[in-house]
Amino acid sequence: MNTSSFNFFTPTKLIFGPGKLNDLKEIAPxxxxxxxIVxxxxxxxxxxxYLRIEKLLNSVDIEVFYFDEIVPNPTLEGIxxxxxxxxxNKVDFILGVGGGSVMDSAKLIALLYESxxxxxxxxxFSxxxxxxxxxxxxxxxxxxxxxxxxxxTGSQCTQAAVVSDTKNKEKITLFHLDLFPKAAIIDPELMLTVPDRVTAATGFDAFTHAFESYLGGRxxxxxxxxxxxxxxxxxxxxPKAINEPNSIEYRTSLAWADTIAGICLSNGGADIPHPLGEIIGGICQRIPHGETLAMVYPKFLNYKKNIAIDKFETIANYLGLEKKPEAFVNKVIELLNITSLSESLEKAEINDLExxxxxxxxxxxNLDPKNEQTIFDIMNHSINP
Structure with missing residues (x-):
């Protein structure tokens, strides 16, 4: 661990915990x-x-307008x-209520707003x-x-937002400090009704943010x-939240994991799986982001375990596993199997043209010209197992 020189930044006020949505009426004015509301x-x-939020805002004399047409993998046209x-409507501020696609949309609407x-x-883009x-x-x-x-998604505490260019079949990530929310409410009670498949995909996305930022040099x-x-x-x-979706304990644990993983991502950045996942998602926009990551992760882990040996061993030891890279890899593969994310490629039905x-x-x-062949092989073997 390097304690002699580092940067750390997170400007968002976080309001975390069950029932915290009610704090909106103190924050918003x-x-x-x-x-x-996006x-x-x-x-x-x-x-x-949405109705509850509208009533909270109305109670402090805030007029509410809606843009409720957000789709998974938001588009340039939508923004x-x-x-x-x-x-x-000459609004004063933007409030994003939802998951990653909503957050990315709300962020970009706020950042790119012009009268x-x-x-x-x-x-x-430049x-x-x-x-x-x-x-x-x-x-x-x-x-x-x-x-x-x-x-x-961790989007409530990052400086990034992703938008899809449907014409060119690309996903583009924009970065700016003003993409950090001024304040973010993370209320696990709002997550109790999230479907199993969404819980799995978003939960794994949080894992990848924590893991990939840990691997980097920042x-x-x-x-x-x-x-x-x-x-x-x-x-x-x-796995517990998928089996017991109404457990506030498990939902709170995942909400906290997501939040701190987002903080790590905003400071440390991502690794190869994220741009590879965005390639897949840009071309096959029907596939959720977390599932594109699940497709590439087994091959990525087998590649990375021989490069980041010490970090893989540290994670394995922290998890109470045998202090070997393979032990951690096996644990992640087990997670993919338990959550059915290992079936993501089969469910996606990517055709030959795609x-x-x-x-x-x-x-x-262009991602890393020195490792062009390795990156190609990870992608190829991920979609052609």
Whole structure:
């Protein structure tokens, strides 16, 4: 552990715990009197949550507008529409209520907001392309608040947001410090109704954030300990939450694992699986992000265990396993099997045309030119086992 030199940053105020949604009426008035709620369909599975939030905001004289057309893997067109609605209603702040796709959408609507309702995507892609660069704030950007309803993306405490370019079949990640929420409410009570498949995919996503950031060169004493804690929490509690979805204990453990993994990701960054997963997800937009990660992880682990031996051994020891890289690899494979994420490739039904598009994607060559063949082999063997 390097304690002599490191950076650590997390500016979001976190409001964590069962019942904490009620704190929204104390927080929201600090950011204005007109709010755009960004969400999945207003009359969908979370309709009671949206109604509760609307009543909380109305109780402190905040006028509420909705943009409830968020889809999995949000698109450029969707963000354009959200900014147009925000501009039309002259809102003061954005409130994202949902999982990763909602959070990414709300973040981008807030960051890229212009009073005329038109986004300069060319400038956004050019300026916001590095996770650890400092780019000054846009005067027109709006404050963003987050209410999480899943445990996995960590988006409530990162400086990143992903958007899909459906025309070019790409997923693009933008980075800016203003993509951190001003405040985030993580209330595990809102996660009790999350379906098993979503619980599995998002929970595994949280695991990958903790693990991949731990592998990198930007760790700190803080993030190393948080990563280890998150990894253990997911491995121990994800199968339990799937078997007992109404357990507030297991949901709280996963919500905390997700939150601290997001903090680690925002400080340490991701490894190969995330860009590989985004390639798959960009071409096959029907596949949830966590499931694309599950597809590539077995091959990635077999590759990485011979490179990061010490870190694999440390994690294995922390989990109470035999202090060998293979012991940790086997534990992750066991997790994939227990959660049925090992069936992700079969469920995805990726056709030959899609496989060819995936394997010819330029990022496979450009991600790390020195390891081009290795990266190609990981992807190829992941989708052609």
């Amino acid at each position: 600090n950011y204005g009197q007109k709010c755009l 969400s999945r369909p207003k009359k969908g599975s979370l309709k009671n949550t 354009n529409k959200g900014v147009a609605i925000a501009a039309e 005329k309702g038109v986004i300069d995507w060319k400038a956004a 300026n916001y392309d590095h996770p650890f660069s400092f780019i000054k704030s846009k005067p027109s950007s709006l404050p963003f608040l987050a209410v999480s309803t899943t445990s996995g 760790t700190s004493p803080l993030t190393e300990q948080l990563s280890l804690q998150s990894i253990k929490l997911v491995i121990e509690n994800l 496989k060819n598009e995936i394997l010819s994607h330029p990022l496979l060559k």
